[in-house]
Amino acid sequence: MNPTLTVFTPTFNRAYCLNKCYESLVRQTSQDFLWLIIDDGSTDNTRLLVEEWIREDKIKISYYYQDNQGMHGAHNTAYEKIETELNVCIDSDDFMSDDAVEKIVSFWTKHGSDLLAGIVALDATPTGEIIGTTLPTSLTAATLTELYGKYKIKGDKKLVYRTKLMKETPPYPLFVGEKYCPLSYKYILIDQKCPLLIMNEIVCYVDYQTDGSSxxxxxxxxxxxxxxxxxxxxxxxxxxxxxxxxxxxxxxxxxxxxxxxxxxxxxxxxxxxxxxxxxxxxxxxxxxxxxxxxxxxxxxxxx
Incomplete structure (x- = not known):
């Protein structure tokens, strides 16, 4: 039986910090997830590190290596391979709160439906400060367009999507010689279909790296x-x-x-x-x- 949630992590030469994400997943209060690692052409010891974690068998891990395509190309591959109902991207320099999986799955089990795209939750700094603003308490669901445009929220938010919607949305285009296409492309298209459940809970701690896209x-x-x-x-x-x-x-x-x-x-x-x-x-x-x-x-x- 498949777990409910896939946590997927695109990574490129991030062996030096990937352990933070791994350790946070090991600490999860719910094991109702699979960790999918998309290695986007790393030349460091990422593969050896992940193989060691797989042997430890503390959590369910699926590892896939591909030639470097950029972040959006790694997302394309992830969406092709994910089989669970929900998915969430946790970047290689980020880590989840210890009860993130439990919060996400229980919230979706209670409130989720085919009329919703997924869940929008909060990101925080490693010291626990919410990035940007909290989400509107007067709403139960909204699109990202509405949240950032109409309700003027600020800062990164953690997005949990129904996998079916992601698979139905056209993939990110790959252009020869280029390695980046804004991930918001898919989010905008999904916004036209249905809103996200609002969950004012911290589920991810974000540590911006100097070599990151942002x-x-x-x-x-x-x-x-x-x-x-x-x-x-x-x-x-x-x-x-x-x-x-x-x-x-x-x-x-x-x-x-x-x-x-x-x-x-x-x-x-x-x-x-x-x-x-x-x-x-x-x-x-x-x-x-x-x-x-x-x-x-x-x-x-x-x-």
């Missing part, structure tokens, strides 16, 4: 313009407000200029807005190519 967003932006352009088209189409659509459009334009695609207006899902804000997109493009370190927009770790 800390190197300007580098990601420059190195992966096709991935960002693809994402911006989806974000433009489903933007909850015109202000958000304008923001996504400006970023869409700058990404296309990075790859010298001057047909971006014809290819845009919002052609008039794209035409209207082309000057702003060009200014952002010029700013990006002349800036070594910068924060692009309101970037979250799971974006």
């Amino acid at each position: 800390m190197n967003m300007i580098h990601q932006y420059k190195k992966n313009p096709r991935g960002f352009s693809f994402f911006r088209k989806v974000a433009m189409k489903y933007a909850p407000t015109y202000k958000e659509r304008v923001r996504e459009t400006i970023h869409y334009i700058s990404s296309n200029l990075l790859i010298r695609n001057f047909h971006y207006i014809a290819e845009s899902p919002c052609k008039f807005t794209t035409f209207l804000f082309s000057p702003a997109g060009w200014l952002l493009y010029l700013y990006i190519i002349n800036t070594e370190r910068n924060t692009i927009g309101n970037v979250r770790k799971n974006t």
Whole structure:
């Protein structure tokens, strides 16, 4: 019988910190989970480390190695392999609260249904401070778009999704020479189907690494313009407000200029807005190519 939850961890050369995640899973008060590790082409001792943990047989572990595809490629592989009802991504530099699995499974057993996408819960720093804001106590369920747009929550949140929905949503595209596409692509599409249950409980402790995608967003932006352009088209189409659509459009334009695609207006899902804000997109493009370190927009770790 399959467990209820798959905890999946994409990892690339993170053997030096992966033990924190492992140890937190060993401490879980419920064993109703499987740990799926997607090794995205690591060249360190990740495989040997995981094989040792498998021999210890303290928790159920499934390990899969693939050539490096980037975070989104590792997520694609995870969603192909997951067979449990629910899944949650815990990054290789993060770790779960000791009762996280118990909280997630019991909350879903009590409140979950096919009309819901999953659960949104809280992330915290390693010292226990909630990242950003708590979730609205007046709501039982909402989409991510509503939470960040209408209710103005801030900071990363932990997302637990129904696997069936993730499998039904198209995979992240892989572009030759690129290693990043914002994970929010799938979240936006799922937002159009059903909301997430709100659980104001800490289930994950986040330790941002200097080599992580969140800390190197300007580098990601420059190195992966096709991935960002693809994402911006989806974000433009489903933007909850015109202000958000304008923001996504400006970023869409700058990404296309990075790859010298001057047909971006014809290819845009919002052609008039794209035409209207082309000057702003060009200014952002010029700013990006002349800036070594910068924060692009309101970037979250799971974006």
